[in-house]
Amino acid sequence: MTVFDTPTPESNPKDAEYLAKLQDYYAEWKSIPSYASLCEVFGIASKSWVKAILDRLGKAGFIERTPDGMWIPTRQFFARPFAESSVQAGMPVSVTATQGDYFVIDEMLIDTPSLTTMIPVKGDSMIDAGIHDGDIAVVEKRNLANVGDIVVAIVDNDFTLKTLGKEGGKFILRPANSAYPVIRPHGSLEIFGVLVGLIRKYRK
Amino acid sequence: MTVFDTPTPESNPKDAEYLAKLQDYYAEWKSIPSYASLCEVFGIASKSWVKAILDRLGKAGFIERTPDGMWIPTRQFFARPFAESSVQAGMPVSVTATQGDYFVIDEMLIDTPSLTTMIPVKGDSMIDAGIHDGDIAVVEKRNLANVGDIVVAIVDNDFTLKTLGKEGGKFILRPANSAYPVIRPHGSLEIFGVLVGLIRKYRK
DNA sequence: TATGGTAGAGAACGAACGTTCTGCTGTCAA
């Protein structure tokens, strides 16, 4: 069953091993070191062979070079594979074995680092929207939002996470939990940002 | 209101500017280049001054050096700030203005890249656990799990996401939706991995 | 007017780096 295999350079099992070592190194150090250091990482003694390996990994699309010759990782380098028809959170169904798209972790967050902030959620007023206490809300800072968006609004100088709604020409903030009341701001409504993502960590 | 400001080297506004440039560069190239290249990035002409800047950023904890002298980013380099008492997904409460912990995006995923995979969730059998159709399950591949863990199990050669339970000495798979039946595997239960994280993207 | 700190410029130098080239194994098919 190879559905979940990490993408590898085709037709070269050794290179896949070197790629894994490079990925693990990068995960720890967040950079690609010199050929001399890579000799240790790969467990070989020859700088020229390191270069040959990196050239092949480059050709396979896992790394590339900056204009001044430095090796840097590509999106494919960070990819984690998808099973196309995925986990069925219902009754089990067949999983097709073709690899689909890749999901790149930094896609969501690193794109606009200066506009993105992360905020831990407290309370359960949005629980019916699948947003739990302790979840991390990924928020893009901007003051425009559409009705139906989940927004971080500033109400009475405090932050709150709610769905933006409209009622009789006025904006309102709707919780996703019937135990909580709808917020009807007196005066104008200040939007801090819009929810663009959600992250949850389960204790290991 | 400065609750959400990006962390900066204290007492040096210029360094904060250089840090931002370095962060933007890193976001694009995923590496820290040579001093000569950093001259262009920073817009200055002197390598020695670049070194002085990096030394200060290093002292401030945003970058550090590998054993062989290479500059690499630290956790703080990637940090997005937190408001300490966070978004209240209930009634708004006061947000204290002190900066708390930082959340680093790749913390959850890049740690053990060779063991981690991401799987899109289909269906709503785990909806009471806040896991929706279309969410991305972050799964650590291993075949040991504890009762109570949410696991990706292989049942009849198919993958399914359920809570691991025990009933009369036998392992069972419990959905988080009363409309779905408990799965009682005949024979042994094969665990593919354990859910360690969840990612949801909202359409922009 | 003198002083001291900040923000850089620029040269010099040895060490490290990437590149290229040649050579050496083991393996496997012809």
Added chain:
DNA sequence: TTGACAGCAGAACGTTCGTTCTCTACCATA
């Protein structure tokens, strides 16, 4: 049994890198 190729080792070399050191321009303060 030969030869071809994959998988390295190791030396040589010119370039680039990081480091250190000296010097300068520009404030602000005393």
